[in-house]
Amino acid sequence: MADRRLSWWTKLAYGVGDLGTGMTANILIFFLLPFLTNTVGLAAGLAGSIYAITRFWDALNDPLIGILSDRTRSRWGRRRPWLLFSALPFALTFAAQWWIPFPGRTGLLFAYYLAVSLLFNTFYSAANIPYASLTAELTQDYDERTQLNQFRFAFSVGGSMVAVVSFPLLVNLLPDRAAGHLLAGACFGGISAVPLLLCFWGVRERYQSWRDPLPLLQQLRVAFSNRPYLFVSGIYLCSWLAFQFTATIIPYFIVFWMQLPEVWISLVVLAVQSVAVLTLFAWTRLSAHLGKRAMYLIGAGFWLISQAGLFFLQPGQERLMIALALLAGVGVSATAYLGPWSMLPDVIDLDELQTGERREGIFYALMVFLQKVGLGLGLFFLGQVLEWSGFIPSVAGEPPPTQPESALLAIRLAIGPLPAVVLIGGILLVWLYPITRQRHRQILQELEARRAGGGRFPSVS
Template sequence: MSDELIDPAVSSSEDKLSLSTKLAYGAGDLGPAITANILVFFLLPFFTNVAGLGAGIAGSILAVSKIWDAVNDPIVGVLSDRTRSRWGRRRPWILFGAIPFGLAFFAQWFVPFPGNTWALVAYYILISVLFNSFYTAVNLPYTALTPELTQDYDERTSLTQFRFAFSIGGSLVSGILHPLIVGQFENNLALGYVVSGAIWSVLSVLPLFWCFWGTRERYQEDIEDVPFREQFRIALSNRPYLFVIGIYLFSWLAVQVTASIIPYYITFWMRLPNSWIALTILAVQGTAFAMLFVWNAISARIGKKAVYLLGMVLWILAQAGLFIVQPGQPILMLALAVAAGIGVATAYLIPWSMVPDVIELDELTTGQRREGVFYGLMVLLQKVGLAAGLFFVGQALEWSGFQGTSPDQPEAALTAIRIMIGPIPTIALILGIILAYFYPITKERHAQILLQLAERKKASG
């Protein structure tokens, strides 16, 4: 496969991406989505119910590991900007990071020191640091591929649609099958988690190789050797980008808090068996998967901002309903989960499709392309949202007097669970709506940016 780069001045309307390229690109997010989904839904219960850690300690472990991510993410972003190889600058990271990424995920499901709390804490922090490092090594360069595959506004939304079709599909399948696999080892849950971890590790690594071989970077610019801190200053001085990272942070925080508390909400508030966790995940993620295609078509007509605002309103109404729902109303709960999935789809689709637009505004302003830095901050925020969600849920359960796996929880713990399924995500979503309302790059403004860039390149050519 040739890796010859196409002139960025070529009209994007004459250079559409093939279906095979879009499928290969989308597959690149399957492994990271599977691992992230399993971690957000099941790692905290694994810590509290299998490894025997307290809820507060368990919720703190991933938050501590994110201290390294604050350094790791931007470093990988800058290094991928500067990578030079016959395979491009992003794809080598995907190729060589794939297997270590899978091994690190697998290692998280062992309990090597039963009963030794601090040895377990040290082990899980170490493994979390390793996993997050390799996750960044494959996922950040992958996300930075989008603007290097196409410069077309609607093609980028289409790429994002394929990406999150795989992402939500992987989340959906893993969210349903993981608890079912573990449930086959009812008398030895620790072994069940190890077996399931091994299966998902393999299934997470293989699509990364598909992405590597099925895509190529076509739009590259030489990256000026700008100091690390200066690149971040430039990225954070991009006003539309600040809106995008705010929109994404609040949306993702709502996703993470809701996902983290769902197993506890279903088990202790709704008093339903574990099989309902899989059904609820199916309702949310299955709906989100289907709605990606609907929202993508609507976005082409009314724009990204309007789609996001519509999705968030639906999501907020669903979260309010989940707060009100009472035990004995499982069908209503599932109906609200479906409604939430309609909104969740826009949180997946829209913020990521906005990032390439602000990258081109930065290029117009500075004359340089710094995809790695912009995407590095986005991936970092994704992990911050995950860490904050798990930390917040763990601490809230601890403060409310949560009693481990006991079916009879104190009233304060049940109230805390309900607040985290309703009001807390709603506050985050409202803040995201406010930022989206003022987001300044429309489809028309993006077309003007591309025209100005093309005129500049012709003048300098």
């Protein structure tokens, strides 16, 4: 396998490809719902419902793009053309989400943000699904795939850290918050397109199947009949949903419960994401020694301690809040970022052993769909909870209103017990996950033997 090892430059080029999507996704997680409620002036329930509706579109859009990328035939391979041609519309539609075209006209604003959200998520999928699918096509080595995801999330988390700190600074450059949001959205929209182009030029697929793939519905049926894939999907959904609940509610928790200025939002996010980046390398080494399952379980333990502490945190305990954020970063690194994405390529190898096809597109499409389900559910559910609890939206240019006790309790529950319960579900699924290092080695040996001997693969009816 030594002659098949990826170069450091290839790993770097692959990793940088997630910089733009990582930045934009995290900006949306932390700032979009507050922007819609506190700057645009939409009711929290109405703002959250935009992203619930968008998830219905993603249920069709994501698998379709996965199938289309599996069927793509070009001199650049199957995945890389998608990075090239989606970069510009991806950037433009991200920037458009921060424009207020019809101030004060609720119906038109709702329709506008819904339409832009549908377009942005389409181009996000067109970029991110083929990009993520490259992991399994660049290497078949169990540990090297973890290394690829280490590079990927070093850029993704590092970029998101810079973005989440810089975005509010750009917003506050202008006295008009609406103009400030548009400036920040345009800047990060433009920046986000560049990494996709760099990845396009810097990597080449090495393990591809040029067989004609099965029809969409048949591929979905085969994917969901793959038992380890169901485990990985559930693990990822639980991990990302726990992260989404926490990230979405942080601005409300800091401003309304901790009674701190908005600058503390960036400080908390910086604490979480900086530690997440720094510990990626340690988690990769731990995975090489103990396996991916053990890595996830240990990381989840750190994260659960942090979530419990946040619920009991009281105003005035800023130092303890930062300490809990640092602890959360240790757990998030292994649990939400590295673990599920390093498990998925092993599942794809098992699928090839069972079917004779490599269908990275459909498998990664469903994972990206789950990521956006987490985003949509988080925004929708928390929007509804805030509205039901009597949350009072802010008015631009005025101090934050005093929230009722019911709203403050809802905010605390959303940042502590709710993510913890979801994360426990992920822990249970990881405990039962069946593909170990030894099992993956057996899968690769059987695949090599079949390829060398020209053996036939089982058919899928």
